Amino acid sequence: xxxxxxxxxxxxxxxxxxxxxxxxxxxxxxxxxxxxxxxxxxxxxxxxxxxxxxxxxxxxxxxxxxxxxxxxxxxxxxxxxxxxxxxxxxxxxxxxxxxxxxxxxxxxxxxxxxxxxxxxxxxxxxxxxxxxxxxxxxxxxxxxxxxxxxxxxxxxxxxxxxxxxxxxxxxxxxxxxxxxxxxxxxxxxxxxxxxxxxxxxxxxxxxxxxxxxxxxxxxxxxxxxxxxxxxxxxxxxxxxxxxxxxxxxxxxxxxxxxxxxxxxxxxxxxxxxxxxxxxxxxxxxxxxxxxxxxxxxxxxxxxxxxxxxxxxxxxxxxxxxxxxxxxxxxxxxxxxxxxxxxxxxxxxxxxxxxxxxxxxxxxxxxxxxxxxxxxxxxxxxxxxxxxxxxxxxxx
Amino acid sequence: xxxxxxxxxxxxxxxxxxxxxxxxxxxxxxxxxxxxxxxxxxxxxxxxxxxxxxxxxxxxxxxxxxxxxxxxxxxxxxxxxxxxxxxxxxxxxxxxxxxxxxxxxxxxxxxxxxxxxxxxxxxxxxxxxxxxxxxxxxxxxxxxxxxxxxxxxxxxxxxxxxxxxxxxxxxxxxxxxxxxxxxxxxxxxxxxxxxxxxxxxxxxxxxxxxxxxxxxxxxxxxxxxxxxxxxxxxxxxxxxxxxxxxxxxxxxxxxxxxxxxxxxxxxxxxxxxxxxxxxxxxxxxxxxxxxxxxxxxxxxxxxxxxxxxxxxxxxxxxxxxxxxxxxxxxxxxxxxxxxxxxxxxxxxxxxxxxxxxxxxxxxxxxxxxxxxxxxxxxxxxxxxxxxxxxxxxxxxxxxxxxxxxxxxxxxxxxxxxxxxxxxxxxxxxxxxxxxxxxxxxxxxxxxxxxxxxxxxxxxxxxxxxxxxxxxxxxxxxxxxxxxxxxxxxxxxxxxxx
Numbered sequence: 092x093x094x095x096x097x098x099x100x101x102x103x104x105x106x107x108x109x110x111x112x113x114x115x116x117x118x119x120x121x122x123x124x125x126x127x128x129x130x131x132x133x134x135x136x137x138x139x140x141x142x143x144x145x146x147x148x149x150x151x152x153x154x155x156x157x158x159x160x161x162x163x164x165x166x167x168x169x170x171x172x173x174x175x176x177x178x179x180x181x182x183x184x185x186x187x188x189x190x191x192x193x194x195x196x197x198x199x200x201x202x203x204x205x206x207x208x209x210x211x212x213x214x215x216x217x218x219x220x221x222x223x224x225x226x227x228x229x230x231x232x233x234x235x236x237x238x239x240x241x242x243x244x245x246x247x248x249x250x251x252x253x254x255x256x257x258x259x260x261x262x263x264x265x266x267x268x269x270x271x272x273x274x275x276x277x278x279x280x281x282x283x284x285x286x287x288x289x290x291x292x293x294x295x296x297x298x299x300x301x302x303x304x305x306x307x308x309x310x311x312x313x314x315x316x317x318x319x320x321x322x323x324x325x326x327x328x329x330x331x332x333x334x335x336x337x338x339x340x341x342x343x344x345x346x347x348x349x350x351x352x353x354x355x356x357x358x359x360x361x362x363x364x365x366x367x368x369x370x371x372x373x374x375x376x377x378x379x380x381x382x383x384x385x386x387x388x389x390x391x392x393x394x395x396x397x398x399x400x401x402x403x404x405x406x407x408x409x410x411x412x413x414x415x416x417x418x419x420x421x422x423x424x425x426x427x428x429x430x431x432x433x434x435x436x437x438x439x440x441x442x443x444x445x446x447x448x449x450x451x452x453x454x455x456x457x458x459x460x461x462x463x464x465x466x467x468x469x470x471x472x473x474x475x476x477x478x479x480x481x482x483x484x485x486x
Numbered sequence: 487x488x489x490x491x492x493x494x495x496x497x498x499x500x501x502x503x504x505x506x507x508x509x510x511x512x513x514x515x516x517x518x519x520x521x522x523x524x525x526x527x528x529x530x531x532x533x534x535x536x537x538x539x540x541x542x543x544x545x546x547x548x549x550x551x552x553x554x555x556x557x558x559x560x561x562x563x564x565x566x567x568x569x570x571x572x573x574x575x576x577x578x579x580x581x582x583x584x585x586x587x588x589x590x591x592x593x594x595x596x597x598x599x600x601x602x603x604x605x606x607x608x609x610x611x612x613x614x615x616x617x618x619x620x621x622x623x624x625x626x627x628x629x630x631x632x633x634x635x636x637x638x639x640x641x642x643x644x645x646x647x648x649x650x651x652x653x654x655x656x657x658x659x660x661x662x663x664x665x666x667x668x669x670x671x672x673x674x675x676x677x678x679x680x681x682x683x684x685x686x687x688x689x690x691x692x693x694x695x696x697x698x699x700x701x702x703x704x705x706x707x708x709x710x711x712x713x714x715x716x717x718x719x720x721x722x723x724x725x726x727x728x729x730x731x732x733x734x735x736x737x738x739x740x741x742x743x744x745x746x747x748x749x750x751x752x753x754x755x756x757x758x759x760x761x762x763x764x765x766x767x768x769x770x771x772x773x774x775x776x777x778x779x780x781x782x783x784x785x786x787x788x789x790x791x792x793x794x795x796x797x798x799x800x801x802x803x804x805x806x807x808x809x810x811x812x813x814x815x816x817x818x819x820x821x822x823x824x825x826x827x828x829x830x831x832x833x834x835x836x837x838x839x840x841x842x843x844x845x846x847x848x849x850x851x852x853x854x855x856x857x858x859x860x861x862x863x864x865x866x867x868x869x870x871x872x873x874x875x876x877x878x879x880x881x882x883x884x885x886x887x888x889x890x891x892x893x894x895x896x897x898x899x900x901x902x903x904x905x906x907x908x909x910x911x912x913x914x915x916x917x918x919x920x921x922x923x924x925x926x927x928x929x930x931x932x933x934x935x936x937x938x939x940x941x942x943x944x945x946x947x948x949x950x951x952x953x954x955x956x957x958x959x960x961x962x963x964x965x966x967x968x969x970x971x972x973x974x975x976x977x978x979x980x981x982x983x
Contacts, residue, residue, distance in 0.1 A: 104589055104618065136594075136619060171594045172618070259599055260691050301541030302534035328538070329545045348552060349545065389541070391548060394555075431552075433559030 094181035094287075094418050096452055097121025100165055102173035109174045110142035114149035117176040126150055128186045128281055130177040131157030131268055132456050134170070135258040139266045139273040142174055147271040150178070154188045156279040157268035158226035158256040160456035161426040167440045167453070169429075177454045179419075183286035184485075187213060190269025192277035194231055202278065203240030210282040211245065220249045222289045222483065224421065225280025226267050229255025229459030232367065233312045234475050235379045237278070238462055242473050250291045251473045252481050253280070254423035255460030260430075262367070262459070283485065290411035291483040293463035293476060295363055295425075296392050296400030299352060301329065303386035312377045313370075317387065321373030325351075326366075329389055347427035350477055352390035353381050356467040363390060365427070365460075365477040378460055379475045392478065394435050397428050401439045404482045405446040416448050417484035422455030424480040429457050439480075447484055557697060560597050564703040567595035571707065575714040579721035581605075584714045585615040593618060596703060597694070598687035600667050602628065605675070605683035605715065612684070631664040632684070643681045647673040647705060650688075651696045669696045671704040677716035685711070757818040764811045764818070771811070775804040806943075813945040817928065820952040827873060827956045829981055831866035834874075834906070838897050841878040845886060852891045859898035864906060868981045873953045880946040881910040881973050888914035888936055888971070905959070905979055911972035917965040925963055926951040950975070 099116030101109040117129075129150050133142065139159070147155060163170040179186070189209025194202040210223060223245065227234060234255070245251070256265035269279040283289075304325065308315035314322040326345065352361035368376040381387065408417075422443065429436055444453060461479040464471050574587045585603065593601050593616070600619035604612040612633040617625035632638060638660070641648065649671040650658050662668055670688030674681040685708050689696075778801045780786055782794060789797070819825040838860050849856055878897070885895045893913040900907045917925065917932060924930045929944040954961040954975045965971035 102590070102592055104616075138621070170592070172592050260694070300544060301538045329542055330549070348548075389545075391544065393548070393552075430556075433556065434562060 094179065094183060095121050095123035096419050097123075097178040098165065098175065098452055098454060099178075100163070100170065100173055100175045102170060104136075106137040106141035106174070107145055109137065110145040111149060113174045113176045114146050117178045118150070121178045121180060123180040125180050126153040126178050127180045127184070128178075128188065129153050129155040129157075130179075130281070130454070131155060131174070132160050132163045132177075132454075133157070133174045133266075134162060134172050135159055135261075135264075136172050137174055139268065143268055143273055144271060146174075146176060150176075152271070153178075154186065154281075155268060155270050156188055156190070156226065156281055157266075158254065158279075158456065159258060159266040160254075160458065161257045161259055162429060162457045164422050164424070164440060164453060164455035164457070167437055167444060169436055169440070175454070177419075181285075181287075184283050185219070185285045187211065187282045187284070188269070188280065189282075190267070190272070190274060190277060190279035192267075192269075192272075192274040194228065194237065194278065195276040198240075199231070199233065199236035200240030200243075203237035203242075204244040205240075206237075206278050206280055207241040207244035210280055217247060219284040220245075220247055220282060221285070221287050222249060222283045222291070222485065223247075223251045223280055224283070224483070225251070225253045225278055225462070226256050227253060227278035227460075227462075228265050228267060228274075228276050229257050229378075230262060230265055231276060232376065233379055234460060234462070238473050238475060248471060250289060250464045250483075251462065252291060252293075252421070252423060252464070252483050253460075253462030253475075254456055254458035254481075255462075255475075257426050257457060257459040260426065265459070288412060288415060288486050289483065290408035290417070290485075291463070291481065292404035292407035292411075293461065293465070293479050293481045294400035294404040294407075295361075295428075295476065295479040296396035296398075297350065297352060297361065297363055297390040297478055298392070298396065299361065299388035300349070300391040301389055303388055305386055306381070309381075309383075312380045313374055314377060314381075315372070315374045322375040323369050323373035325389060347430060347478070348392070350390050350427075351377065351381070351387050353385045353387045355465065355474075360465075361388070361390060362474060363477040363479065378477060390478075392431065394432055397432055397480075398435065398439055398442065401480050401482070402442050402446065404480055405443045408482050408484050409446055412484060412486060415486045417451050417486045419485050420444075420447055420451055420453040420455075421483040421485075422453060422480065423458050423461050423483075424455065425461060425476075425478045426457040426459060427478050428480060443482060447482075451484070557699060560697070561699045561703070564596050564699070567591075567593070568703065568706055568710070570595075572710050575710065576717075578714075579718050581715055581718040581722070584711070584718055588711070589616050596687065596707065597700065598689055599694070600665070600670075600686070600688045600690065602686040603675075603683065603711070604629070604685075606681065615683070628665055628686075632686075635660075635664070642672070642674040642684055645674055645676060645679070645681070647671065647701060649673075649696055649701050651698060651701050666690065668692065669694060671696055671701050673701075673704055673708045675708045675712045675715070677712045677719075682712060682715055753821065757821050760814050761818040764815045768808065768811050768815075771804055771807055775801060775808070778804065810943045810945065813943055813949055817945060817949050817952055820949075820956055825956075827870040827953075829868040829870060829957070832869050832871045832874070833866050834864050834869075834899065834908075834977075835860045835862055837871065837875055838878060841875060841882055844879065845882055848883070848886050849895070852886065852889065852893070854886060854889055854892070855894040857894060857896040857898075859896060860908070861899060861901070864899050864901055865979060867906060867977045867979060869957060869977060870953075874957070874977070877950045877953050877975065878910070880950050884946060884973075885910055885912035885914065885971075888912060890914065903979075905976045907974055907976045909972050909974050911970060913970045916967040916969045917963065917971050918967045922963060922965065926961070 097117045097120035099113040099120060101112035103109040103112055131146060163173060163175045165175060187210050189206050191202045191206045206225065227237065256267055258265050267274040267277040267279045304318045306314055306317055307319055316322060317325050347365065350363045350365050352363050355362040364377040364379060364381055366375045367378050370376065432439055440453060444451065461476045461481050462473060463476060463481050464473045571588060571591055574591055575584045578584055578587065601616060602625060603616035604614055607613045612629050614625060614629055648657055648661060650669045661670055661672060665686065665688060667688035667690050670686060672684065672686045675683035675685060685704060687704055778797050781789060782797045782801065816825065838858055842856055842858060882895060889895055889912045895912045898909045921932045926947050928948040931944040951961050958978050959976040961975040963971060963973050
């Protein structure tokens with residue numbers, strides 16, 4: 092009884108050749124005659140129409156999910172240009188995939204429910220479900236409704252991890268892949284069930300800065316007033332600049348370092364929210380909604396706090412695995428962290444592997460929004476986070 | 487108590503008074519507490535305000551720190567990438583390989599999303615080498631726009647860099663319209679102060695504005711590429727020149743080979759001719775000599791003394807002629823390979839002594855001092871004894887001829903690992919420098935007084951040369967006019983295959 096893992100990567104500038112090379116490498120590294128599933132990641136330098144059919148055919152039409160990303164995490168390497176393919180074959184794990192598209196044209200909760208339903212349509216049932224991993228268009232606002240629809244359908248007590256597909260920091264266009272299809276405003280996922288153990292953790296390392304503030308007027312992810320002032324004023328106050336200047340100098344860039352945060356449960360953990368737009372009336376649009384009635388803070392993080400958070404997450408995963416060595420590590424990490432960590436980004440991956448096993452393959456991406464199932468006194472809740480790192484290990 | 491109503495009223499008033507007092511007390515306390523709370527709230531508010539002020543300071547410091555850190559990271563990444571590209575492209579001397587390697591390298595580590603690299607072709611047109619971050623249609627469009635912008639090309643051709651960091655706003659707008667990239671660096675690739683290509687790098691997003699460090703980085707990259715391309719082109723030129731030269735050498739070799747074949751053919755014909763003529767001459771000469779001998783011996787009858795003198799001269803000249811013909815025949819046979827050297831080990835010192843004995847009469851005539859310094863330890867050498875003896879005879883005879891009365895002739899040998907070098911030196915008149923190269927030619931005789939008086943064929947040294955070469959040895963002469971001459975020849979210690 093075994094699980095086989097094969098990873099291939101190519102940075103050839105020609106998309107077709109890169110796809111071919113990566114698929115060949117992955118197959119060669121898999122050391123198995125069959126493939127259960129392929130997880131494809133690519134940077135935005137490649138047009139999916141040029142490489143996806145090649146990969147799909149090269150892998151003999153095996154089930155496939157995937158996403159575009161700002162950079163690919165491979166072991167301790169960070170590849171800012173290339174196509175990566177992870178192949179899995181297992182005697183112990185059962186994989187069920189699903190995909191939805193055109194989510195912007197439909198009710199997001201229904202779309203979430205649809206994705207979840209397709210992932211559990213033919214599995215062995217609730218007891219066998221161990222992990223749902225999915226990619227969703229990170230540029231879709233208010234993904235909470237999608238997540239909520241998905242959670243209701245899954246009704247599970249197993250972890251859900253997700254990554255918002257990203258591009259090259261342009262925030263213009265992302266891609267998701269389901270088999271041979273490039274999804275538009277889509278989501279795709281895989282449910283892992285059967286004989287496997289999962290350890291997973293999500294951390295960010297940001298801490299609150301300044302006084303707590305309260306949202307007075309909001310509508311889903313649109314925040315109109317904070318402390319009875321136009322919402323964007325909070326940044327104006329801290330950065331001592333006009334909102335116009337802040338807008339011009341890319342508020343999105345600033346808020347990646349200084350997102351808004353609201354307490355998560357009763358602990359010291361905070362739910363972070365990126366601002367994705369500032370409107371004419373100085374209202375701010377967050378990537379997702381925030382819980383009602385809780386104080387919000389401007390948050391601050393730095394390299395050290397990011398590295399520390401990643402180490403804590405890795406240690407938590409390790410403790411969940413109860414001494415077992417993982418076979419594969421998935422890392423979904425906020426692209427904002429990549430910018431903050433800079434040259435230390437590799438150190439973060441090295442630290443994770445030091446804790447979880449230097450020989451264990453690590454596969455992941457920089458995401459625009461991280462989705463994770465948090466446990467609290469009220470049970471489990473799957474939430475979209477920003478500036479976070481999700482580390483998941485399976486064995 | 488008169489009136490119960492009064493009593494109740496009084497009691498009620500009393501109650502009101504007491505209640506009012508108590509209420510007043512509590513109200514007073516509440517007001518005091520509110521005051522305290524308000525005071526505390528004010529302090530808390532002040533604390534929060536102070537906290538926020540501190541937060542603002544932290545943010546300000548953090549922003550500065552992050553900006554510096556980001557710039558530092560960017561510079562370090564860029565330098566790292568530059569070092570890698572330098573290593574990659576400096577180890578090839580093929581221009582196409584330079585760009586193939588750059589294409590394989592993650593150039594975005596330089597910190598740019600869009601990268602275009604062009605070289606100028608022979609018509610000074612832009613030839614795309616690298617295009618990252620653009621589709622083929624996009625980069626073709628940009629190539630046309632940039633390539634046809636004479637003003638821009640002239641600016642770059644003069645070695646100027648254009649960037650969103652410090653170029654004129656209208657120029658920045660122009661580049662933006664061509665490339666759809668707001669933050670960019672456009673710089674020429676120079677080789678020997680001449681533009682051989684251009685590099686364009688840029689980031690469309692506002693989050694990655696170009697800094698001074700970026701312009702320096704790209705300038706260095708352009709220099710690196712320029713140097714690598716220049717090296718590759720120089721190598722290509724040198725390689726082509728070498729190829730042309732090699733082709734010429736090959737052609738010349740062929741010509742020489744043909745000429746050599748012709749010469750060999752002529753030589754062979756000459757040898758055959760000499761051989762044939764010599765044979766034809768020797769037969770009648772033998773008869774002449776025979777008859778002359780019979781006549782001299784008086785076997786045909788007595789002859790007068792005067793006739794006898796003449797007949798003896800005929801006999802003597804016939805002997806010379808026979809020797810000449812024999813030498814010619816030998817040279818001819820050695821050249822044509824008809825004489826095979828029978829190489830068997832022979833001791834050379836006794837051979838030299840034999841030759842000395844043979845030539846002692848001639849040496850005595852001139853009272854020449856003969857010194858034999860061939861060491862007794864000289865190893866036996868694989869030689870054809872008769873032929874090598876002939877060499878010694880020729881060389882010593884020659885020395886006798888040119889050595890004055892009471893002169894010295896010395897024969898010596900130096901034993902080396904592979905060969906033995908013999909020297910036959912004399913204290914004769916020496917040889918002029920201009921005569922040395924032709925000394926071993928057939929029939930060549932130096933024009934001097936001695937040669938005019940002493941007859942010779944001019945074949946002796948030529949024959950020696952042929953014999954020594956047939957033994958895989960070498961022969962040469964060292965001489966200074968009027969200071970004697972030394973003939974050297976070598977013989978291998980082992981038979982060379």
